[in-house]
Amino acid sequence: MSTNLADPTRLATPPTFQSVSVSRRIKNGIATGLVWGAFLIAIIPLVWVLYTVIQRGFPVILDGDWWQKSMSGLLARQQGGGAYHAIYGTLVQGLVCAVISVPIGIMVAIYLVEYGGRSRLAKSTTFMVDILTGVPSIVAALFVYTVWITTFGLGRSALAVSIALVLLMVPVIVRTTEEMLKIVPDELREASYALGIPKWKTIVKIVIPTALSGILTGIMLALARVMGETAPVLVLAAYAPFINYNLFDGPMASLPLMMVNERNNPTQAGFERIWGAAITLVVLITLFNLLATVISRALAPKTK
Amino acid sequence: MKIQRHGAVLGLVAASALLLSACGSDNNAPAGGTNSTSSNAASVPVECGGKTKLNAEGSSAQKNAVDAFVQAYQAACPGVDLAYNPSGSGAGVKNFNAGQVDFGGSDSALKEGAETEAAAKRCQTNPAWNLPLVFGPVAIGYKVSGVDSLVLDAKTTAAIFSGAVKKWNDPAIKALNGSATLPDKDIAVIYRSDESGTTDNFQKYLKVAGGWTKGDGKQFKGGVGEGKEKSAGVAQAVGSIDGAITYVEWSFAQDNKLSIAKIDSGAGAVELNAESAGKAIDEAKIKGQGNDLVLDLDSIYGSKAAGAYPLLLATYEIVCSKGYDADTAKAVKAFLTVAATTGQQQLADAGYVPLPKAFQDKILTAVKAIA
Numbered sequence: 245m246s247t248n249l250a251d252p253t254r255l256a257t258p259p260t261f262q263s264v265s266v267s268r269r270i271k272n273g274i275a276t277g278l279v280w281g282a283f284l285i286a287i288i289p290l291v292w293v294l295y296t297v298i299q300r301g302f303p304v305i306l307d308g309d310w311w312q313k314s315m316s317g318l319l320a321r322q323q324g325g326g327a328y329h330a331i332y333g334t335l336v337q338g339l340v341c342a343v344i345s346v347p348i349g350i351m352v353a354i355y356l357v358e359y360g361g362r363s364r365l366a367k368s369t370t371f372m373v374d375i376l377t378g379v380p381s382i383v384a385a386l387f388v389y390t391v392w393i394t395t396f397g398l399g400r401s402a403l404a405v406s407i408a409l410v411l412l413m414v415p416v417i418v419r420t421t422e423e424m425l426k427i428v429p430d431e432l433r434e435a436s437y438a439l440g441i442p443k444w445k446t447i448v449k450i451v452i453p454t455a456l457s458g459i460l461t462g463i464m465l466a467l468a469r470v471m472g473e474t475a476p477v478l479v480l481a482a483y484a485p486f487i488n489y490n491l492f493d494g495p496m497a498s499l500p501l502m503m504v505n506e507r508n509n510p511t512q513a514g515f516e517r518i519w520g521a522a523i524t525l526v527v528l529i530t531l532f533n534l535l536a537t538v539i540s541r542a543l544a545p546k547t548k
Numbered sequence: 549m550k551i552q553r554h555g556a557v558l559g560l561v562a563a564s565a566l567l568l569s570a571c572g573s574d575n576n577a578p579a580g581g582t583n584s585t586s587s588n589a590a591s592v593p594v595e596c597g598g599k600t601k602l603n604a605e606g607s608s609a610q611k612n613a614v615d616a617f618v619q620a621y622q623a624a625c626p627g628v629d630l631a632y633n634p635s636g637s638g639a640g641v642k643n644f645n646a647g648q649v650d651f652g653g654s655d656s657a658l659k660e661g662a663e664t665e666a667a668a669k670r671c672q673t674n675p676a677w678n679l680p681l682v683f684g685p686v687a688i689g690y691k692v693s694g695v696d697s698l699v700l701d702a703k704t705t706a707a708i709f710s711g712a713v714k715k716w717n718d719p720a721i722k723a724l725n726g727s728a729t730l731p732d733k734d735i736a737v738i739y740r741s742d743e744s745g746t747t748d749n750f751q752k753y754l755k756v757a758g759g760w761t762k763g764d765g766k767q768f769k770g771g772v773g774e775g776k777e778k779s780a781g782v783a784q785a786v787g788s789i790d791g792a793i794t795y796v797e798w799s800f801a802q803d804n805k806l807s808i809a810k811i812d813s814g815a816g817a818v819e820l821n822a823e824s825a826g827k828a829i830d831e832a833k834i835k836g837q838g839n840d841l842v843l844d845l846d847s848i849y850g851s852k853a854a855g856a857y858p859l860l861l862a863t864y865e866i867v868c869s870k871g872y873d874a875d876t877a878k879a880v881k882a883f884l885t886v887a888a889t890t891g892q893q894q895l896a897d898a899g900y901v902p903l904p905k906a907f908q909d910k911i912l913t914a915v916k917a918i919a
Contacts, residue, residue, distance in 0.1 A: 312572055312573055313573050313574070314573070314574045314576070316629055317574070317576050317577065317618055317622045318576050319612065320612055324576060393648075399648060482605060482633045486629040487573075488601065494601055495633070508608060508634060
């Protein structure tokens with residue numbers, strides 16, 4: 245250090261930012277190019293799919309009949325009719341599935357985070373939930389088919405579809421809720437205990453409200469996912485071109501099923517029905533995602 | 549913040565209320581287009597009633613026919629409906645036997661043994677009946693420039709589709725078409741690459757009438773030519789290749805403007821039309837007992853009657869003779885009555901053959917006997 249004193253222009257310490265060497269610039273360029281390339285490759289199919297669906301399906305859903313009528317009594321080549329029967333089916337099957345899976349999922353998550361700790365039951369539950377997450381929808385559908393139809397001899401119905409969807413939805417809700425409950429600070433719980441509040445009341449009044457926005461987002465995303473599932477409706481419900489309000493009996497349409505069914509229809513009318521149903525499904529799921537965002541914004545914990 | 553929260557909840561409630569209260573409608577009948585209804589309804593006494601929503605499943609070959617039947621059924625009995633899932637004959641029989649659907653549709657009658665036993669169990673120990681309600685002719689469609697009219701017999705057809713006859717001006721074809729000038733061109737055979745009842749029936753016909761030795765089944769066994777997917781693919785391929793020939797459902801041959809070969813079964817060349825196909829149905833012998841109208845297809849395929857077009861695909865409705873609950877029985881009877889009468893009138897447009905009168909009576913007798 246003392247040897248440098250002779251040169252007054254020289255800095256005591258080298259500058260923090262030196263000019264970048266050529267090799268590093270080249271590496272940087274390559275990395276930037278790769279990242280951008282990957283981004284473009286990822287975005288191309290997305291934009292392409294959206295463009296195709298909108299371009300082919302949009303004119304169909306502009307017709308008011310599309311949202312109010314079913315396909316009842318129409319020949320394959322006859323245009324007209326609507327997707328009300330399928331929209332109803334998709335929404336009702338999804339909502340019934342949610343009504344069953346949300347309480348189960350949330351309570352399992354509460355057990356895992358608040359009560360289970362490192363116990364053997366909690367560990368095996370987590371393990372099972374992990375396995376369930378990886379179960380393909382067709383396996384869930386076939387399982388319900390075996391139990392519901394082959395073993396108990398009950399008929400194919402929308403309820404059977406909902407039950408198969410429950411198998412797909414519960415693990416998703418358990419995982420998201422678990423994560424949300426984990427990030428609730430322990431200080432909140434401790435403050436509550438310090439005031440003499442029992443554990444269950446702490447969970448109901450403190451922990452859940454704090455995590456609510458995240459939990460709801462998770463539920464909405466899980467719902468959006470199961471509404472687009474094709475395998476359960478294909479195996480467990482017959483397609484009906486008419487409106488069937490009865491959840492427990494008879495064939496019921498849903499949007500994915502309608503698309504599968506019209507795939508065999510080579511006419512222009514069939515083409516329109518497929519893309520109309522496709523864009524309707526995309527719109528419904530987008531609405532659910534938007535709703536999730538709105539709800540999570542509205543219910544986000546107040547920091548001030 | 550408080551307001552925003554209420555707003556979100558309100559929005560959710562409003563949206564769901566809107567969705568659930570916006571009552572949908574099943575009514576797709578064209579406004580004021582009910583004139584055909586009244587005239588038809590008068591001619592056939594249909595006892596409407598029973599279950600309003602029937603459920604059926606099976607052969608995709610009769611999907612368009614069932615769609616037409618449903619229209620006629622709705623015209624005759626307001627407020628009723630039927631769902632027909634064209635998931636294939638196998639699925640139709642399986643789901644009928646499992647009691648999942650009210651009746652099944654199938655390209656072939658129930659097989660004696662396991663299938664009939666399961667069906668009897670499903671019908672509370674009553675036999676199930678096979679009612680051949682929909683007949684679709686199979687056309688031998690071809691495209692050869694300069695040849696508008698072509699006569700084939702089963703033997704020559706079998707030779708073409710097994711590769712024994714390779715040229716359009718082969719002596720075997722020439723012998724059947726005395727006056728026509730046939731080009732010296734290779735024959736391009738196009739067949740269905742997917743499993744199909746059409747292929748099955750075509751090969752059975754060739755076996756009975758033309759000495760086909762390659763075997764039958766849902767896969768084409770001829771060993772020549774080029775496979776195409778589904779009826780639409782086959783018909784389009786023939787339409788775009790000069791010198792091509794195939795077998796395909798009548799409506800597809802018509803839609804793709806293919807020339808259709810006349811068939812000579814020994815009593816002169818027969819053109820494919822509703823009349824000639826109807827004649828072949830009349831020739832059909834029934835091998836089932838009583839009201840179980842199982843067809844002896846060999847009697848159609850082997851028919852030598854003048855003016856009968858023998859290459860037909862018959863599809864059945866599989867119903868319980870007894871053992872439905874009262875509501876279902878009533879609705880099934882109403883639907884089948886309409887299907888066998890007014891429903892048949894629209895079939896020609898969809899590429900099927902309307903049932904001839906005598907045959908129609910047999911079906912109606914059977915339908916009346918369902919309890």
